[in-house]
Amino acid sequence: MISISIIEDNNFYRELLVRVLKEKHFLKIYGVYSSAEEAIQELPANAPDIAIVDIKLKLKSGIELIETVKPYLANTQFLMCSGFQNDENIFNALKAGASGYIMKGSTEEEIQNAIIELHNGGSPMSPYIARKVINLLHRKKTSDNNLGLSSRELEVLSLLSRGLLYKEISDQLNISANTVKNHCKNIYKRLHVQNKIEAINKFSNYNLQAYAS
Amino acid sequence: MISISIIEDNNFYRELLVRVLKEKHFLKIYGVYSSAEEAIQELPANAPDIAIVDIKLKLKSGIELIETVKPYLANTQFLMCSGFQNDENIFNALKAGASGYIMKGSTEEEIQNAIIELHNGGSPMSPYIARKVINLLHRKKTSDNNLGLSSRELEVLSLLSRGLLYKEISDQLNISANTVKNHCKNIYKRLHVQNKIEAINKFSNYNLQAYAS
DNA sequence: AAATTAATAACCTGTTATGGTTATTTTTTT
DNA sequence: AAAAAAATAACCATAACAGGTTATTAATTT
Known part of the structure; x- marks a missing residue:
């Protein structure tokens, strides 16, 4: 029973949702709320397995609802409900903690299937949204991700990002620690930063955030 | 024409793939290879819009193929082809640079649709795999992500991760640099690390990698 | 062939970080 | 009320890092 x-x-x-879900014997309607505010009050004490949340609510959005309420609902999964396939907010909702979504135009069967998939550990979503999520994974290794650094400098930076010391890097690359130091200095110059951590951040920001949001 | x-x-x-795809007038078969090695040789000079890659190839896997060949194929999208819905490798393939997948049991229509979705910027994938990708986004903000650190220590660690110096952190928190130093020492002890970068990594690893792979 | 860039490496100086000890005050827990 | 934990802060010594200069060699480009 879900x-x-x-x-x-x-x-x-x-x-309509209530009616459609009541049809199935393995689904149980737990709580029905008409505003984010009401849900924020009630949900923590009445945690369902799955919360179906409209993405566009009056005062607070469904995304804000999830963000505020999620810390108290470790075992609840959030299924967003949106009017449009390619709503940018769906992607943001997934980032905020939702695990899937259905569209308002979905058939009864699609809605029921989405719930089952969600409960079985899947994440129902459209290919369009899936791509936006996938793009976060890809991190633009392909083209100009080097920021003007040479391959050796990238190598050093990569080892730096693991927390290795100059000495450890020089051992790994079979060069002198002075050379590693020198590479670092050049890296800092090109990235316009002052220390290891800033360099690492600049690097990973470039790789990650190009596709984010 | 794709x-x-x-x-x-x-x-x-x-x-079978060749035959199914030839049916459609808007699809054009560009190259057909029976091994990863052959494809690695030929693909860079003959870049298609979409490469359909079997995930299980003889010597090199489809994932290795993508990894080696992707840098030369900036405008090619990879569609993995797997025998199983919940093949762990599909997830790894997506991480390596694939943008979607089809199953070997798919109907002709499903295969054609997957190609169209991919070409339109979508990422066809099953809910099971989608969840694995989504989990990377969630990063476990919910529960015990503090690793036993106090809230003040988390605050210091957070500022550290931006590349700030002790002095800069102490100014921001209105405490002495010695205190910041002290917090760091305690952080290192608790995380069993020796420096800033390792501490930052341990922290973000915990937040990110709990769900990865 | 000449010039440029990348990779190598050393030197120096000053700053920052790390690791250890100790100690006071405030907050929280028992 | 007593004990424990968290936050504060200083001291010391050593290690690591940052920024500057200079220089040689190899690889690449012009």
Whole structure:
């Protein structure tokens, strides 16, 4: 038996969801809320297995709802509900802690399947959103991710980012510690930074954030 | 017109793919390879829009193929082809640079749709794999991500991770640099590390890698 | 062939970090 | 109320790092 709570401000769609989910014997409606504020009050004490959250709520958005309430609901999964396939907010909702979503135009069967998939440890989502998530993984290794650094400098920077000392890096690369030091100085110059950590950050920011948000 | 190359060592399935894709007027078979080695040789000079790669190849796996060949194929998208829904390697393939996948049991229509979705900027994948990707986003903000550090120590560590010096941190927190130094020493002890970078890594590893792989 | 860039390496100086000890005050827990 | 933990802070010695200069060699480009 999967317990489900619904947070949806639109009366019509909320009732529709309730009706569709009541049909299935293995689903149990736990709580029904018409605003994020109401849900924030009630959810922590009444944790469902799955919370279906409309992404566009009145005062607070569904994303804010998840962010505030998630720390208290370790065992609840959030299923976002959006009107549009390619809503940018769906991606942000997934980042905030949602695990999947359904569209408002979905059929009864699709909604039920999404819930089952979610409960089985899957993440139902459209290919468009999936790509945005995947792009975070790729981190642009392909093209100009070197920031003007030479391959040797990238090598040194990579070892630096593991927390190795100059001596340890020089042993690994079979060069002198002075040379490592020298590479670092050049790296700092090119990245316009003053120390290891800033260099590492600049590097990983470039690799990660190009695709983020 | 979408140009497609196929890397598949199984003769039967390779020919089946060719036949299915030839049916569609907007798809053009570009190259057909029966091993990763062959593809590594040929692909860089003959870049297709989409490369369909079997995940299990003889000597080198499809993942290795992508890793070695991707730097030369900035405009090619990789569509993995696997026998199983929940093949762990699919997830690794996505990390390596693939953008979606199809299953060997897929219908002709599903294969064609996956290609179209991929070409339109989507990432076709199953909910199971999607979840593994999503979990990377969540980073376990919820529960015990503090590693036994006090809130003040977390504060210091957070500022450290931006590359600030002791003095800069002490100014920001209105405490003495000696105190910051002291917090660091305690942080290092608790995390069993020797320097800033290792501490930062341990922290972010805990937040990121708990779900990875 | 000449010039440029990359990789190598050493020197010096000053700053920053690390590791150890000790100690006071405040907050939290028992 | 007593004990424990957290936050504060100083001292010392050593190690590591940062920034500057200079220089040789190898590889690449012009």
